Amino acid sequence: MKTSVEISYYPLNDEYKKHIRAFIDRLNNHKGLVVRTNGMSTQVFGEYETVMGALTQEIKAAFELPHSVFIMKVINTDLQQIPE
Secondary structure, eight states: OEEEEEEEEEEOSTTHHHHHHHHHHHHHTSTTOEEEEOSSOEEEEEEHHHHHHHHHHHHHHHTTSSSEEEEEEEESSOOTTSOO
């Protein structure tokens, strides 16, 4: 099953940009994912198991930084084809 996830990461830290970029870079290293970013969020597309496995791994790594917040929307379809 294809899935689309919109995710926003808020590291409550003075160096928040560095942590956000590192999180996105780690997501981009996972095979089978399409990762798109904009000023508000990151969208991740792929097979449900692949996407959720990658997110579980990378959110856990991000939680090594105290006080990290994630907001996610998960949709059970591939929304890549919808025009912006």
